[in-house]
Amino acid sequence: MNFPEDFLHYVWQFRSFDYSELQTSAGENLEIIHPGLLNRNAGPDFSHAKIKIGDTLWAGNVEIHLKSSDWLKHNHQNDQSYENVILHVVYEHDAEIKRIDGTLLPVLELKNRIAASLISKYENLFLTLTDFPCVAQIGQVDRLIVDSFLSRTLVARFEEKTLAVNETLSEMKGDWDETFYRFMARNFGFKVNALPFELLAKAVPQNIYAKHKDNPLQIEALVFGAAGFLKDKFTETYPQKLKTEFEFLQKKYRIKPLEASIWKFMRMRPQNFPTIRLAQFAALILKSNHLFSKIIEIKKVADLHTLFDVLPVNDYWKSHYHFKKEAVGVKTQIGKTSVDNILLNTVALFLFAYGKYTDTQFYQSRAIKLLESLPAEDNAITGKFLAAGVQIENAFASQGILQLKKQYCDQKKCLTCGIGIKILKQA
Known part of the structure; x- marks a missing residue:
């Protein structure tokens, strides 16, 4: 036994x-x-x-x-x-x-x-030392069964992440725009610089940017100044103007700049340098201040992509990856992969969370449709499920897979997993 x-x-x-x-x-x-x-x-x-x-x-x-x-x-x-x-x-x-x-x-x-065969099949599942228990069987499970259970794990993933949204929403006294701004800022850091971006969002609330929405230079000064990149002496005109503007704005709003040293540049492609991301972040604020209000008004999923297209990034960054360091042919727009990442991890999450909060199925459904329109994530976990024969055609499926691995496979909960139950029933 x-x-x-x-x-x-x-x-x-x-x-x-x-x-x-x-x-x-x-x-x-x-x-x-x-x-x-x-x-x-x-x-x-x-x-x-x-x-x-x-x-x-x-x-x-x-x-x-x-x-x-x-x-x-x-x-x-x-x-x-x-x-x-x-x-x-x-x-x-x-x-x-x-x-x-x-x-x-x-x-x-x-x-x-x-039946001895049922006990044996369970033991083979539960005692396996592979990355996930049913690695040898999941490829033979009817796709309808797999997709149906991934729908369940995806919703569980959304609901789990919604708890963090609600916690921040409470801190923001119910302000959805500010809450979204905090999460989107962290997302802009793409793991490596997620924390500095989050701290930047806390240092400069969105309502401060709103007061300067008609002045691109001041928006950029607030972003780079609060991020800690305007403490040096500059000879070029653009950074010197930013520094001058920020010195005034810093006193006005009592902003305490971050230390520039917390931003990570090492082992990173220049296109992903935090300075480039900050320039894109400032441009997005210029283009779409109070972004979440615009997102919930958009009716077509395809139109969500346009919010991140053709950002008004300052021309200075076409020839720089960093202040004081010139470069050639710098791409200043956010790449498609990065946009997809933001749509997946922030926009879709907030549509779902807002739908749950307001008990509006429309927004929850739009979150699902958005994931169905995005490409599947390519990482170590999804790669192993693909190799095992699971079809992962979009972000809806890949997000479901990530939650399946976390909630069921890693904890050996085959007996409460719809896929595991199906495998055992085939004994």
Whole structure:
């Protein structure tokens, strides 16, 4: 017996055992009318079950253990919440159990009723040392089953991330635009510089930019100055103007600049230098201040892409990757891959979160459609599922895969995974 109690939960819930001519350990005929509902909280394992024992129909709870004596080990004999257990389902019956009132608890032993092939298949899944348990079987599972469960894991991923959105929204006193601005800023850092961008957003709230939306130089001065890049002496006209503007704005808004040293340049393509990203960030603020308000007004998913097209990045950056360092042929626009990343990780998330918050299905559906329009993510995790035969055609599927790996595969929760259950049923 090399399986946990959860395996018996699966066996009972899906009746994956020989239930012909069932009898209790006392020899009474037993019929399962309804196995009950799985309870993941405290108390008996299944509730609202209907069982016929002899000529009597019982309604109540079912408790499941590997051995009957586990009832005593778990101290259920002193717990009133187990008094309504109508059947004790065990793999091995090794002890007679009585309720608190002294009545004998009916027992169903499954030891000789579970197919050896099912136990073997479960053990192969659960004990595998591969990247995910069903790596050898998932490719043979009907695609409809896989896609259906990925839809579920995708929603779970959105709901999990929505908690962080709601937490920040609360800090922002319900201001969706400012909350979105904080998350988008972090996204602009693309992991390596995510934290500095987040700190920058906190240093200069969006409402400050709004007061200078008609003055590109002041917006750029606020961004680069607060980021800590205007502390040096400059000979070129553009950075010197930025420095002069920021010295005034810094005093006006009492801005405390970040240390430039927190921005990471090492082992990074020049196109992804934080200075270029900051120039693009300033241009996006210029083009679309209070961006989230514009996003929720857009009706077509395709139009969301246009928000990040043709940003008014200052021409200075066409010949610079950094202040004081000239370059040739610098691309100042955000690349398609980066735009897709922002649409995936921030825009889609906020459409879903806003839809949940306002109980508006339209925005949740638009978040899903947006993911369906974006290419699948290419990373180590999605690559392994692709190699195993899973079709991942868009970001909807790749996001579902990432949550599947995190929520089920990494925790070996094959018995509550729709794909794992299907594989076991094929035993």
